[in-house]
């Protein structure tokens with residue numbers, strides 16, 4: 001008998017928007033989907049949506065994990081219960097592999113959590129994947145823009161404890177293979193930031209977590225935030 005586990009899914013992504021291949025980046029709002037993990041039907045139920053961005057929702061038990069409230073970069077209100085995390089490379093695309101590896105090195109330098117690569121997907125906490133994100137619909141689709149995501153991260157966590165139990169980051173090779181390698185790494189850093197519990201930063205902040213216009217890697221604010229989140 002399979003035990004039914006209730007987890008919540010949060011999906012956040014980076015978009016490129018534009019009719020002429022212009023790299024104007026946008027992003028989907030960060031949403032939290034409450035669903036029963038083993039019940040596929042309920043994932044599509046609109047009634048289950050709740051928005052993680054509203055400060056009062058979705059974080060009632062966050063104090064169990066000692067999640068700080070005043071970090072320079074905003075938090076999703078979820079975190080890993082441990083600092084040693086395993087990540088599995090599930091893309092074969094060499095450019096995306098490089099981007100993920102570079103992003104892992106850069107987050108490890110922050111010395112808040114330590115990610116190591118595993119060959120065993122079953123043991124992984126984080127999956128580094130690729131995928132076609134072009135069919136994702138967004139609010140922009142009704143004003144004549146064709147939108148497609150550069151990256152997206154889905155997190156699964158226990159809503160009773162707010163502890164992460166699996167994060168899957170996806171980069172879209174069709175969107176990223178013709179950008180430069182530094183940009184690809186920054187998109188990977190952004191997605192892994194979500195996988196570690198970071199939310200989107202407002203436009204005026206200096207952060208890798210600014211959704212619409214990634215122009216920097218991990219900043220001092222982001223490093224400080226992750227260290228606050230995973231402080232003992």
Ligand SMILES: [Zn+2]
Pocket residue numbers: 012013014027190194200211
């Ligand atoms: Zn994002």
